[in-house]
Amino acid sequence: MSASQAAEVVRMGVLGHVPPMSYRNAQGEFVGYSVDMARAVCQDLGWTCQWVPTSLATVADELKQGQLDVAAMSLLSTPERRSHMLFARPYYTSISAWVARPGVALEAPGTRVAVVQGSAQARFAQSRQWTLVEVKTHTELAQQLAQGRVDGLLAPMMTVVGLMAAQPLQSLQLQVQPRRDPELTGAASFGISPMRPELKPLIDGALERLERNGVYDKINSRYLPFKVN
Template sequence: MRRLRIAALAVLALVTASSCGTGGVESVMGKDTIRIGVRTDLPGIGVRTADGGFAGFDVDVARYLANKLGARPEFVPVLAADREKVLADDRADLVLATFSITQERKSRVLFAGPYHLSYQDILVRPDENDIKNVRDLAGRRICEVQGANAGQRVVEERKVAAQLVPVPDYGTCLEHLKSEQVDAITTNDIILAGLAAKDGSGLRLLNARFNEQRTGVGLRVGDVEGCEAVNRAITDMYQDGTAKSLLKKWFGTTGLDFSTVAVPQFEGCS
């Protein structure tokens, strides 16, 4: 009966094929090649390699997801400011570029995942014993990196009276920390992990884990089917151990706490 029904549907579908399309948004499902937006400016997360390729945690996750969707990934370099635009302009089908899920963004971007949770955290000198969490930054000096709001979040959101020392970038901030011009660096934990690894002098990540950030996969609004398929692929990535091995591969030696690597709570696709 079921086979007969399928046959009947197939015949009818052929007859009416031209009369009705699927309508709505074009899905990432069923494509041979998926264009994926990734960062090129974040060590460990997404960078250009010498041979013009792409490498990093987000890039590896993107490869895994594309493979699960049965497609070949084609990487599109994006900067933080372009992430929504590449989706809207149809230059990318998916965006994996430290794309934080926010309520405000959700009206313009459909988020699958999150595939990773990161937290704002604190990096200190090896001999620093007085700073244990964000409260202990009161009265201490931290960097205010141009264009980043991590320092302000400590002062305004957490209402901790830290002294902000303006610096142009995280590299300078790192030098300031080592020469004791600032007492701590605070930002996203995986950026801190990258800095600590690059430095190699034993700077300590506190694993203080405040301000959770959910990093999701951006899709065009309306591609519910694609979003659900990505969520299933992320579930697989955690179940088959790929997530843990990728985190270890990119951040294993950085002092980040990997005692709990579990699939994050998804946003939902509708």
């Protein structure tokens, strides 16, 4: 490891309300599957992680403009995102899920669907004849459904795992339907600023080492009851 590499401070964009992937614990610290993976990468490379709160709606522009070095979150590779960022080696395979009360069909035209602004799910929903209710955070998805403002929500399965384990959805009798549409399924990766292309091979190498030495599995077991990578 070089001295310049050891001195590197990397600005990591993170989400704060997406358990079990990325959220703040009781002490206000960023934790979660994606955050701990990013933290392990920084430790492997001798970097100092600087955690920067961001959102799915703004992270692509922040990477493109060099305001962030890395987006430490699970991003699907969409055409729009590829024009704004580089993608690191995938660290798990993502699918989405439709969550609604029993009997509510996602395919019905005019269905009111809650999605996070800037997400792959929002892009997918825009191509259908659905009524979109876009929110800024994943926490608001649950609120919209619990308050009856939407018929259902569409989100990554890992996000749904977290939402279903907490109020306000835990007490509701909801159906969870996995969605494997091509637009909603694929390799999830960290985003990298195009102004920092030298970071990609370093991050890719670190992720490969973490998979080989068992750190992947330890982090997986810490947050999820099943294996995702």
